[in-house]
Amino acid sequence: RKEVEQDPGPFNVPEGATVAFNCTYSNSASQSFFWYRQDCRKEPKLLMSVYSSGNEDGRFTAQLNRASQYISLLIRDSKLSDSATYLCVAGAGSYQLTFGKGTKLSVIP
Amino acid sequence: NAGVMQNPRHLVRRRGQEARLRCSPMKGHSHVYWYRQLPEEGLKFMVYLQKENIIDESGMPKERFSAEFPKEGPSILRIQQVVRGDSAAYFCASSPLVTGGSGANVLTFGAGSRLTVL
Numbered sequence: 001r002k003e004v005e006q007d008p009g010p011f012n013v014p015e016g017a018t019v020a021f022n023c024t025y026s027n028s029a030s031q032s033f034f035w036y037r038q039d040c041r042k043e044p045k046l047l048m049s050v051y052s053s054g055n056e057d058g059r060f061t062a063q064l065n066r067a068s069q070y071i072s073l074l075i076r077d078s079k080l081s082d083s084a085t086y087l088c089v090a091g092a093g094s095y096q097l098t099f100g101k102g103t104k105l106s107v108i109p
Numbered sequence: 110n111a112g113v114m115q116n117p118r119h120l121v122r123r124r125g126q127e128a129r130l131r132c133s134p135m136k137g138h139s140h141v142y143w144y145r146q147l148p149e150e151g152l153k154f155m156v157y158l159q160k161e162n163i164i165d166e167s168g169m170p171k172e173r174f175s176a177e178f179p180k181e182g183p184s185i186l187r188i189q190q191v192v193r194g195d196s197a198a199y200f201c202a203s204s205p206l207v208t209g210g211s212g213a214n215v216l217t218f219g220a221g222s223r224l225t226v227l
Contacts, residue, residue: 004151034215043200043218044152087151094214095142095165095204101151 003027004100006088012106013078021073021103023088030098032091033064035073037084038102044087047073078107111136113203113219114183121225128188128195130222134203141184142216143176146198158184191226198223 006023013019025033033050048055050062050071061074071088085102092098114133122128134141140159144152154168158178166176173191178184188195198221204214 041198041223043220045218046215049215095140095157097154097216099144099152101149 004088004090004098006086006100006103008101008103010104010106012108014108015078015080017078017107018074018076019078019105020075021086021088021105023071023100023103025069025071025088025090025098027090027092027098028069029092030069030090031093032097033062033071034089034091034097035060035062035071036087036089036099038087039084044099047086075105078105080107080109083107113138113201113217115199115201115219115222117222118220119223119225121227122191123227124192125190128191128224130186130188130199130201130224131183132186132201132203132219133183134201135217138203138205138217140204140214141178142202142204143184143186144200144202144218146200146221148197152200155186188224191224193226196224196226 003026035047036044037047038044048057050064052064054063059076063072083106085104087102088100090098113135116131142157143155146152156169156176157165161180173189175187200221201219202216204216
């Protein structure tokens with residue numbers, strides 16, 4: 001069974017903190033990796049793709065370890081608006097995306 | 110620049126009734142995907158369609174569920190004889206034409222249709 005596993009949290013962090021999420025994927029054929037963000041009762045929105053060499057987008061850094069089948073997301077200088085559920089996604093082929101259940105983040109003032 | 114449009118946003122049905130959920134992809138997108146999200150669960154792939162073609166329906170329950178994407182009009186996810194376990198958020202996503210390679214298409218999701226079965 002092809003799974004993406006994430007710690008459900010919640011992670012409760014103060015504003016300005018650095019927080020890291022991890023996930024593992026079981027399908028070794030996965031070729032594409034993403035982090036999506038989902039606000040309560042809203043649709044998932046793409047946060048960033050994850051590349052083998054690691055990539056950064058402002059306060060967000062994503063890393064991929066293919067050998068361990070492990071993906072991470074680091075958020076620096078957390079803002080209140082970062083409060084959401086973060087979905088780890090692994091894709092095999094052009095459309096076969098497997099979503100994790102998500103990690104809930106609450107940034108508190 | 111409308112995104113992926115889904116309607117209705119909320120739908121209440123009694124057990125045994127039919128539910129029809131509609132999805133219009135983003136302008137320029139020719140591929141439509143339906144996902145289901147049960148309470149406290151992750152999104153699960155249901156079906157992938159192009160115009161007039163079902164490409165992959167491996168995630169669809171074998172009975173009562175069907176999907177189409179006609180030449181004209183929106184994609185429709187149809188659930189016949191709904192049961193309480195069908196209560197969920199149904200998300201439609203779209204992507205542009207697949208360009209090949211090993212990378213997955215980036216999906217743009219609609220706001221979802223929340224089905225409640227009484």
